[in-house]
Amino acid sequence: MIEDYMEIQLNHTEPSSDTGCPVLRPQLGVAELHRFAEQAAKHSENIGSHPDAESIHHIKLVLNLCVALWGTLPEFQHDHGKKSLLPVPYQD
Secondary structure (H helix, E strand, O other), rough: HHHHHHHHHOOOOOEEOOOOOOEEEEOOOOHHHHHHHHHHHHHHHHHOOOHHHHHHHHHHHHHHHHHHHHOOOOOEEEOOOEEEEEEOOOOO
């Protein structure tokens, strides 16, 4: 199960070796947060009566809260793939 989250983390990093030593930098944005929440939902659905079921459910709730607070919301517009911090103007 932890491997799924580690794979998400790895897929949302940018490798660099500017200093001669490999460095993995997190990518900007909230795509990783959304992927973590999706993975937690899958784990929560498939956990059954596992001893960690309650913890997995709590992880799902926390990640859904993080998405609600800091994730990409439909009322924010996108400009050329970049998230705008301004709400979409009201139009009749």
